[in-house]
Amino acid sequence: MLLFSERQLLIIDAYFVCIQECGVSKTITMQMIADKVGIRRQNIYKKHFPNLAAITRASYEMVDFYINRQLQDYQPRKDGSLVDYFAQTVLPLIWAQRYYLKILYTSPSNNDWINYLSNRYTPLIQAHLTNQSQSHGLSSRFLAVLIEKQINSVIATWLTATEPEPVSLFEKRFLFLMHTPITALIK
Numbered sequence: 001m002l003l004f005s006e007r008q009l010l011i012i013d014a015y016f017v018c019i020q021e022c023g024v025s026k027t028i029t030m031q032m033i034a035d036k037v038g039i040r041r042q043n044i045y046k047k048h049f050p051n052l053a054a055i056t057r058a059s060y061e062m063v064d065f066y067i068n069r070q071l072q073d074y075q076p077r078k079d080g081s082l083v084d085y086f087a088q089t090v091l092p093l094i095w096a097q098r099y100y101l102k103i104l105y106t107s108p109s110n111n112d113w114i115n116y117l118s119n120r121y122t123p124l125i126q127a128h129l130t131n132q133s134q135s136h137g138l139s140s141r142f143l144a145v146l147i148e149k150q151i152n153s154v155i156a157t158w159l160t161a162t163e164p165e166p167v168s169l170f171e172k173r174f175l176f177l178m179h180t181p182i183t184a185l186i187k
Helices: 006-022 030-037 041-047 052-072 082-096 098-106 111-126 140-159 167-179
Strands: none
Touching (some): 006 030
16 A cells, blocks of 8 residues: 655645646756645655655655556456446546646646656556457557556546536546547547
């Protein structure tokens, strides 16, 4: 289980506020975060996080912890389709983290977040595509990357909308988008 102290959670929250204010996480300083939390910068270094990269990594892990754990529990024989499982069990967890995810998806430096997701979820998806490449000549790695990017794009578009639909309504739209070929959507 991922455990952060109360103070570390305050530091992570301050980091997200700084991203919103600055727009680019590269311009955030440890002093800006310390000022938001109301502690000395040296205190963050000594007791909580050795650098900004560690705060960034911790923020990703905090946001993604329960989502990843749920996906790790996926068992095709028991749970059925990965897309249906994702819609029913993972989308509600994503919705619960929407405040943080919207910031990560709308930050100009969101490439780090996108890369984190790709590195974390492409292998997980690929593990469930073992026999898929034989029917169409595409490697399981290529398919896993494609699926991860499609899911990620749909989620980013949903959560960055001015007023995202509640998850109970969005689940149907998600399933529609995942089951409908792109060519059918542009006719």
